[in-house]
Amino acid sequence: MALVLLALLSLTIYLSFGGPLPFCFGLAMMVMYFCGDITMKGALMYGLQQISSPVLLSIPMFVFAGQLMGESGIAKWLLDFVNIFVGRIKGGLGIVSVITCAIIGAISGSALTGVSAIGPIMIPRMIKENYPRGFACALVSISSVLGLLIPPSISMLTYAWLTDNSVLACFMSTVIPGTLITISLSLINMYIVKDHDLVLSKKITLSEKLDQTRKIGFHALPALLMPVIILGGIYGGIMTTTEAAGVAVIYAIPVGFCIYKGLNKGSYCDAAISSATTVGSIMLLIMLCMCLGQMFIMVGAPQEITKAILSISSNKTIILLLINLFFIIMGMLVTDLVSILLIVPLLLPLVTQIGVHPVQFGAIAITNLAMGTVTPPYATVFYLGLRIGKAKIDEGLKPLLILIIFGYLPILLLTTYIPELSLALPRMMGLL
Numbered sequence: 001m002a003l004v005l006l007a008l009l010s011l012t013i014y015l016s017f018g019g020p021l022p023f024c025f026g027l028a029m030m031v032m033y034f035c036g037d038i039t040m041k042g043a044l045m046y047g048l049q050q051i052s053s054p055v056l057l058s059i060p061m062f063v064f065a066g067q068l069m070g071e072s073g074i075a076k077w078l079l080d081f082v083n084i085f086v087g088r089i090k091g092g093l094g095i096v097s098v099i100t101c102a103i104i105g106a107i108s109g110s111a112l113t114g115v116s117a118i119g120p121i122m123i124p125r126m127i128k129e130n131y132p133r134g135f136a137c138a139l140v141s142i143s144s145v146l147g148l149l150i151p152p153s154i155s156m157l158t159y160a161w162l163t164d165n166s167v168l169a170c171f172m173s174t175v176i177p178g179t180l181i182t183i184s185l186s187l188i189n190m191y192i193v194k195d196h197d198l199v200l201s202k203k204i205t206l207s208e209k210l211d212q213t214r215k216i217g218f219h220a221l222p223a224l225l226m227p228v229i230i231l232g233g234i235y236g237g238i239m240t241t242t243e244a245a246g247v248a249v250i251y252a253i254p255v256g257f258c259i260y261k262g263l264n265k266g267s268y269c270d271a272a273i274s275s276a277t278t279v280g281s282i283m284l285l286i287m288l289c290m291c292l293g294q295m296f297i298m299v300g301a302p303q304e305i306t307k308a309i310l311s312i313s314s315n316k317t318i319i320l321l322l323i324n325l326f327f328i329i330m331g332m333l334v335t336d337l338v339s340i341l342l343i344v345p346l347l348l349p350l351v352t353q354i355g356v357h358p359v360q361f362g363a364i365a366i367t368n369l370a371m372g373t374v375t376p377p378y379a380t381v382f383y384l385g386l387r388i389g390k391a392k393i394d395e396g397l398k399p400l401l402i403l404i405i406f407g408y409l410p411i412l413l414l415t416t417y418i419p420e421l422s423l424a425l426p427r428m429m430g431l432l
Contacts, residue, residue: 003031003032003035003036003038003299004032004296004299004301004304006031006035007028007029007031007032007292007295007296008028010027010028010031011024011025011027011028012333014027015333015334021281021285021334021335021338022281022284022285022288025285025288025289025291025292026288028292029043029288029291029292029295032292032295032296032299036299038295038298038299040291040295042294042298043291043292043294043295043298044291046290046291046294047287047288047290047291047294048287050286050287050290051283051286051287051290053161054242056158056161056283056286057242057245058152058157058241058242058244058245058246059154059157059158059245059279059282059283060245060275060279061242061245061246061248061249062152062154062245062248063154063275063278063279063282064249064271064272064275064279065245065248065249065252066113066117067113067271067272067274067275068249068252068253068256068263068268068271069104069113069117069226069252069256071256071262071263071267071268071270071271072252072255072256072260072262072263073223073256073260073261073262074104074117074222074223074226074252074255074256074260074262076121076260077216077219077220077222077223077224077260078100078103078104078220078223078224079096079100079118079121079122080216080219080220081216081217081220081223081224082096082099082100083096084209084212084213084216089190090190090193090194090198091186091189091190091191091192091193091194091198093122093125093126093129093131093198094126094131094139094186094189094190094193095186095189095190096122097118097122097126097136097139097140097143098139098143098146098182098185098186098189099182099186100118100122101114101115101118101140101143101144101146101147102114102143102146102147102150102178102182103227104117104118104147105144105145105146105147105148105150111144111145111146111147111148111370111373111381112144112380112381112384113144113147114143114144114145114146114147115140115141115144115381115384115385115388116384116388118140118143118144119137119140119141119144119384119385119388119389120388122136122140123136123137123140123385123388123389124389126139126140127389129198130196130197130198131193131196131198132196132395132399133389133390133391133395134389134391134392134394134395134396134397134398134399135192135193135396135399136389136391137382137385137386137388137389137391137395137396138382138385138396138397138399138400138403139185139189139399139403140385140388140389141374141381141382141384141385141386141396141400142185142374142382142400142403142404142407142408143182143185144381144385145370145371145373145374145381146178146181146182146370148336148366148369148370148373149174149175149177149178149181149366149367149370150174150175150178150179150182151171151172151174151175151231151234152171152230152231152234152241152244152245153171153174153366154337155336155337155340155366155369155370156170156171156173156174156362156366157170157171157241158286158337158340158341159340159344159362159365159366160362162340162341162344162345163344163348163358163362165358165359165362166359166426166431166432167241168234168235168237168241168426168429168431169359169426169429169431169432170359170362170363171234171241172235172425172426172429172431173359173360173362173363173422173423173425173426174362174363174366174367174422175425176421176422176424176425177363177367177411177412177414177415177421177422180411180414180421181407181408181411184406184407184408184410184411185403185407185408187407188402188403188406188407192399192402222255222259222260223255223260225251226248226251226252226255229247229251230244230247230248230251233247253268256268282337285337285338285341286337286341289337289338289341289342290341292342293341293342293345293346296345296346297345301346302345302346302347302348302349302350303349305346305347305350306349306350306353309322309323309350310350316354316355316356317417319350319354320354320356320364320416320417321416323347323350323351323364324364324368324412324413324416326343326347327339327343327364327365327368327369327372328368328371328372328375330343330369330372331368331369331370331371331372331373331375332372332375332376332377332379333372333377335373335380336366336369336370336372336373339365339369339372340365340366340369343365344361344365347361348361356419357419357423357432359422359423359426359432360415360419360422360423362422363415363421363422364412364415364416364422367411367412367415368412371404371408371409371412374400374404375404376393376397382396382400
């Protein structure tokens with residue numbers, strides 16, 4: 001166990017100095033190799049074998065689809081359509097942001113895609129309607145993490161592949177928690193802005209609203225069809241996750257070029273290059289994480305962690321609370337993907353020993369780690385939201401903490417201690 005702690009310490013120190021993530025894991029592997037005489041050959045072979053899985057083929061497609069969506073104009077029309085129904089409500093624009101971030105994130109499977117696609121459109125619009133700048137940035141940022149909860153999610157896909165569970169069952173496990181978080185964020189948004197002098201949409205008659213719905217709905221139809229086709233295909237069992245990812249790309253290209261005209265030759269090439277770079281780093285990261293995780297398993301780290309936690313308490317409630325705290329801390333320090341690849345194999349034996357279903361554990365892990373993407377000091381999604389909204393961290397931090405404490409954490413605890421929140425849908429679909 002001392003060797004594992006030394007490897008993790010070296011990884012954390014190098015990470016704190018801004019070292020590239022693959023190099024950080026490479027350094028930890030070298031510590032394990034030189035200080036513990038652990039063979040690297042077997043671990044490298046294991047890592048290479050794991051990344052050849054067909055399930056992982058969907059990751060490049062979802063990343064590319066997300067990049068295309070950010071350039072194509074799909075997000076703008078989704079926003080305009082949802083705004084018809086809630087634009088007159090005080091706080092309605094915030095609800096539009098939450099729901100649209102959830103939809104865009106669900107299609108792309110990424111929180112960064114949600115904030116990068118919705119932020120430049122929504123944050124200036126909210127500020128123009130007298131929403132506090134910091135609150136607008138915080139709301140869009142935390143809403144974007146719903147892309148990790150509402151399937152298809154790259155993080156959950158990785159979890160299902162890593163733990164050898166049904167991808168669809170894991171996807172469905174976070175639908176109810178994701179929906180509850182969407183509702184709670186929307187309600188808190190309405191409470192926070194109730195005393196602000198907001199600029200609401202002009203009051204219109206029912207016939208004018210119907211006319212707007214018809215006109216905007218017609219233009220938004222291609223954008224609205226995208227989540228229907230992709231998510232309906234996955235949920236209905238018509239397409240596998242990998243096939244759905246491919247369809248997302250094939251659909252986004254003509255829509256972006258020919259209908260919304262947000263894509264052109266230059267932006268398409270930029271999206272392709274950015275996607276290739278992102279995917280290359282993700283796959284290298286996955287391989288090295290798998291190698292390091294295999295080294296930890298070779299020295300018996302999961303068994304030692306299980307013994308250590310059980311020595312503190314054998315109470316299931318306390319153990320789950322400790323696991324949540326562990327995930328929250330890890331989410332604040334490294335990416336959600338890194339935490340899944342590195343921590344889940346170490347904790348899975350423990351949670352199965354105390355009677356937690358692996359699919360529920362996936363929901364607990366992803367709900368925790370999604371929060372980590374907006375929780376400082378790591379908080380990449382939050383920092384991107386602040387940069388897009390041109391806000392200082394002290395402007396956005398207080399509203400962010402309010403949204404996390406009152407809108408997010410209660411749903412996380414419900415997901416942890418009420419198994420049916422994550423297991424009901426998979427069971428209804430006959431996946432468990």
